[in-house]
Amino acid sequence: MTFVSDAPGSAPILWITGLSGVGKTTLARAVVAALRGQGEHPLLLDGDGVRNALEPPEQACLHDAPLRQMRAWRMARLARLAAMQGVPVVVATISLLHAVQSWSRAGPAPYAEVVLLADLAVLRQRKPQLYAGAGSPVVGVDIAPEFPVQPELVLQQSFEQAQMAVHCERVLQLWQDLRAPQRRGT
Template identity: 40%
Template sequence: MTVPEDIHWQATAVTPSQRSDQKRQTPFILWFTGLSGAGKTTLANALDRALFERGHHAMLLDGDNVRHGLCRDLGFSEQARAENIRRVAETARLFSDAGLIAITAFISPFRRERALARQRAGDTPFIEVFVDTPLALCEKRDPKGLYRKARAGNLACFTGIDSPYEPPLQPELHLRTPAQSVADTTGQILAYLQQRGLIANG
């Protein structure tokens, strides 16, 4: 969708760099992707807490939560899912312009939409985090009973059952959660962020 030619970008009096300087942090976008039940929300919340305790300003966008407001008008068709991710990518970019660290936890099953989210981030560091949990384990966990509904034919277009998940080809972080605790995995993410110079050590 293109922007109508009579709509122009309005420059703001405070720049994104001034906002991040005020918060004394580097804004970036952490994009958690993986199957339902993979552990995205659990890890995103643990990381959000860890960053908060280190004095960082972050905001977590969770897949279910945005469906209560920002994306409540969308269904679960492939087209609707693409629009869902587009809106989230735009929101994450706005958060980063405000000097915040944006954390997203979405299945975001299609590479095309994740690539567009990365593109929309512009110069803001974009870190794709693949929470790689086998389908069998996700289905065994089934915290919301969604796999059970999908298997029974009561939930259409469910990722991993009758709709595909396209795993990232070159994610910045590839987390194999069954082999690690939440604390260990969170530590792995923090170590990566420190190595990139996005957060301070300690």
């Protein structure tokens, strides 16, 4: 792992990604709650929350390719803006686009990616209305996902309650690595 920050005062960005229904928001909320319990004050940027806050209702429910790309770039820019002001950021969103991932990784803030994976059959059982094929195109079914090339952490999701606690602990360890002063190398 390489964590480099050339910007004084920049805070870390932790990006949790994966397909719809895999538990990104649940994991991000658990991580943020734990960090707040430790006295940190991270900003949680959740894809659904940001979309619903910044877009008109008639657009927020649409998920075509241009909107997905715009949202991914917006999320990356918001995360960088906050981090450059010293606000640590936890992002939970699909945004599976290599260009966005590369741009975020090349930024001045310490940055790490966590990929949360689950079998598509399990996701279809958990969210049948989403994965049934009616409605907007679905990443992982209708749209090929661009999973991060070199994520710092890959977690397999089985949706057992105890597993989320283990995932949270692993992500918190990664967070501590991000917080380490100007770390270079692996």
